[in-house]
Amino acid sequence: MDAVLAPVARYFKFAERGTNIVTETRAGLTTFMVMAYIIFLNGSIIAGPLHLDPIAVAAGTCLCAGVLTIAMGLVSNYPFALAAGLGINAIVAYTLAAPKTSGGLGMTAAAAMGVIVVEGVIITILVILGLREAIMRAVPLALKRSIGVGIGLFILFIGLSNGGMIAGFNSTYGSQPPVSLRPIVELSQWIFLVGLLITFVLYALRIKAALIISIVVTSVLAFVTGVTSAPAQLTVTPSFNGLFYGASDLNGTFTQVALITAILTIFAIMLSDFFDTMGTVTGIAAEAGLADEDGSVPGIGRVLLVDSVAAAVGGFVGVSSNTTYIESAAGVAEGGRTGFTAVVTGVLFLIAILLSPLAGLVAGVATAPALVLVGYLMFTLVKDINVADIEDGLPALMTIIVMPLTYSITDGIGAGFIVWALLKIVGRKWGEIHPLMAVVTVAFVLYFAQNWILVVWH
Secondary structure (H helix, E strand, C coil), X not given: CHHHHHHHHHHHCCCCCCCCHHHHHHHHHHHHHHHCCHHHHHHHHHCCCCCCCHHHHHHHHHHHHHHHHHHHHHHHCCCCCEEECCCHHHHHHHHHCCCHHHCCCCCCHHHHHHHHHHHHHXXXXXXHCCHHHHHHHHCCHHXXXXXXXXXXXXXXXXXXXXCCCEEECXXXXXXXXXXXXXXXXXXHHHHHHHHHHHHHHHHHCCCCCHHHHHHHHHHHHXXXXXXXXCCCCCCCCCCCCCCCCCCCXXXXXXXXXXXXXXXXXXXXXXXXXXXXXXXXHHHHHHHHCCCCCCCCCCCHXXXXXXXXXXXXXXXXXXXXXXXXXXXXXXXXXCCCCXXXXXXXXXXXXXXXXXXXXXXXXXXXXXXXXXXXXXXXXXXXXXXXXXXXXXXXXXXXXXXXXXXXXXXXXXXXXXXXXXXXHHHHHHCCCHHHCCHHHHHHHHHHHHHHCHHHHHHHHC
């Protein structure tokens, strides 16, 4: 056995990163369990609007996540997992493919996924040219750290939401707060609170498998109490019927809507993909202790290449852009430090093609407590931000607070970038603004103004 494991340990540099195959396997399983919801959620978001078979979407989601996550582990040697990106799939379903009568662009499924393919190809070209990595290196350290903290609060926010503890009022204006604590009247909420208690206690006792134990125990409680139920079938016949169409109508991508609309849409999605990944990678790498002192991530070019190709691949398959997941932080919290964690997660996604209903046994209220704890762990990066200096502290605060409240990593990063640049300009410190930072900041201004631009254009 040692003869078999030794080459694996050398390839993934277990010794250099202070880990072993047991820890990495446990971390990979944890990441998969926290991410498994996307198998069903992606289909529920895009299948209806794009007139697809939900089972096929689930199978395609597993296939893309499995292959691309394994590729990430082998190519980059980082514990990052990929799957269909939430947010972008909603844009595909409710903006690109939605009827014009309901405020959408009325694109066909093929044309809508063509947008994703084009966007992924553009980002891949930027990676090959070194521009994506150069932009990431141009970002000030305080902003890099604040991105990690913001993602931590974002994850915590998602955990509380999935646990049924907080909810919005879906009102732009009014006397009610935009987010409020929900009355604890549902059994699922109590299951979440019990899971949260288990998670906190196990982690405080330094139990290495704290997260995965809490997920399993809470899932069992949810099943026993009827919060979740066993699926009607334990296996399904894999079906990819209707997929692999994303590049079949690239002409329609630019002809079914006005050219300026197509360009701005691709630009907005590209920014989202671009900076979601930047935030996720820098934040999780810092939490894992794999980032340099200046916040940069060694060998990030390989990470970005796989992530960029994944966007185009997801569009081609027809399951929307695949991107690096913030839930990878759960595996890192469980001790994952190498690409072997990602390989394990990827293999489990491939297995889930055949056994996808089993993932349904892992209730959202069971993974929610783990997300809350992971959010705290990433939040601890705030100690390294000089918040007393307004030029660092105020942009950091905008990044950290806007990210969870808007449910958008990109919106948070954009707010931080714009405020940082504004303070430098006001303080007449133009020399501290890297040219790439200036370009990106202008891009974010356009990003936030895109709806106004479309109104004016028309």
